[in-house]
Amino acid sequence: MAPMVIVTASTGAFPGLVDALRAIPVEVEEHPLMTFAPPLDWTDVDAAIGDLWRYEAVAFTSPRSARAFVGRMAALGHSGSARTMTWAAGPGTMQALGEALGPVRGPDERTAGERGAAVALAGAMLATGIRGPVLFPCGERRRDELPTLLTAHGVEVREAVCYRAMLAEEADARLAAERAQVLLVASPTVAALLARAC
Numbered sequence: 001m002a003p004m005v006i007v008t009a010s011t012g013a014f015p016g017l018v019d020a021l022r023a024i025p026v027e028v029e030e031h032p033l034m035t036f037a038p039p040l041d042w043t044d045v046d047a048a049i050g051d052l053w054r055y056e057a058v059a060f061t062s063p064r065s066a067r068a069f070v071g072r073m074a075a076l077g078h079s080g081s082a083r084t085m086t087w088a089a090g091p092g093t094m095q096a097l098g099e100a101l102g103p104v105r106g107p108d109e110r111t112a113g114e115r116g117a118a119v120a121l122a123g124a125m126l127a128t129g130i131r132g133p134v135l136f137p138c139g140e141r142r143r144d145e146l147p148t149l150l151t152a153h154g155v156e157v158r159e160a161v162c163y164r165a166m167l168a169e170e171a172d173a174r175l176a177a178e179r180a181q182v183l184l185v186a187s188p189t190v191a192a193l194l195a196r197a198c
Contacts, residue, residue, distance in 0.1 A: 002024075002025055002026045002027045003026050003027065003181040003182055004026070004027045004028075004029065004179060004180055004181045004182070005021055005026045005027065005028045005029075005180065005181070005182040005183075005184060006028075006029050006030075006031050006176050006177075006179055006180035006182070006183050006184065007021070007028060007029070007030045007031065007032075007184045008031055008032065008033040008034075008173075008176055008183065008184060008185050008186070008187075008190050008194075009030075009032065009034075009184065009185075009186040009187070009190075010032045010034050010035055010036060011030060011032050011035075013186065014186070018030060021184075026182070029179065031172075031175075031176040031179070032168070033167065033168040033172065033173055033176060033190045033193060033194070034165050034166065034167055034168065034187060034189065034190055035165075035166050035168075036064060036139070036163050036164065036165055036166070037163065037164055037166060038068070038162075038163060038164070039140070039161050039162060039163060039164055040164070042072065044160050044161065045069070045072055045137070045160045045161070045162050046072070046076060048135050048137070048158065048160040049069075049072060049073050049076055049078050050076075050078070052078070052080065052081045052084050052135070053081040053083050053084060054133070055081075055084050055132075055133050055134060055135045055158075056083075056084065056085065056130060056131060056132055056133060056134065057084060057085040057086070057087055057125065057130055057132075057134045057135070058084055058085075058086055058087070058101065058134070058135040058136075058137065059087040059088075059089075059121060059125065059134055059135070059136055059146060060086075060087070060088045060089065060093050060096075060097065060137060061088075061089040061093070061117065061118045061121065061136075061138070061142070061143070061146055062089070062093060062138075062139070062142075063092045063093050063095070063096035064096075064139065064163055065093075065137045065138050065139060065142075065162055065163065066088065066093050066096035066097045066137075067096045068137070068162040068163045069137040069160075069162050070096070070097060070098065070100040070101070072162060073100060074100070079100075080100060080101035080102050082102065084101075084135075085105060085130075086101040086102060086103065086104045086105065087104070087105050087106060087121060087124070087125055088104050088105075088106050088121075089106065089107070089112065089117035089118055089120070089121045089146075090106065090109075090112060090117050091106075091109075093106075094106060105124070105128075106121065106124065107120035107121050107123065107124040108120070108124070111123065111124075116145065118143060118145040118146040119145050119146075119149065121146055122145065122146050122149035122150055123149075125150065125155075126149070126150070126153055126155070130150075130155060131154075131155060132150070132154075132155040132156040132157065133155075133156040133157070133158055134150055134155055134156065134157045134158070135157075135158055135160060136157050136158065136159045136160070137159075137160050137162045138159055138160070138161060138162070139161065139162070139163045139164060139165055140161050140163075140164040140165060141164075141165045141189060147159065165189070167189060167190070167193055168193065170193065170196060170197040171197075173190075173193045173194050173196075173197035173198070174197045174198060176194075177194055177197065177198050
């Protein structure tokens with residue numbers, strides 16, 4: 001009997017993963033322990049979109065933030081600013097942006113693989129002599145390497161929360177863990193939830 005793999009990542013977070021696992025072959029069930037929703041208040045994001053021309057750059061470190069920001073721009077009927085450079089941490093994030101903000105710059109893929117996407121993105125931005133301010137659309141829960149590195153080099157960074165993460169209950173996490181022979185966890189927050197629950 002094939003082992004049971006429980007994927008705890010949010011639905012759609014890793015396109016093709018479930019199909020690839022089933023090809024091994026293993027039994028796979030998706031049991032997302034984190035879901036995502038719009039922010040409770042769009043005020044900061046809306047203001048940033050309206051004042052996008054004031055920023056030297058806008059930087060995205062995840063496809064989710066890119067989709068949320070571009071979706072909000074479309075809802076408000078705004079387009080990008082020719083004055084503002086757009087940066088993305090990787091190909092998935094670039095793809096999520098599409099052409100909504102014009103040309104997108106990013107770090108060298110090899111550097112991103114060696115140093116981490118956000119660190120590589122900050123390095124690439126600093127290498128161009130960026131001075132700021134930089135708009136950083138992000139989630140309520142996020143890794144802070146990009147703003148930390150830019151700020152350490154004197155670049156002003158303004159965060160705009162464009163989505164929020166909602167963690168499952170401990171009972172749901174326990175249920176997922178009990179069913180699994182292999183538990184696939186892609187988030188430190190979910191790992192901490194599972195540790196508490198189990």
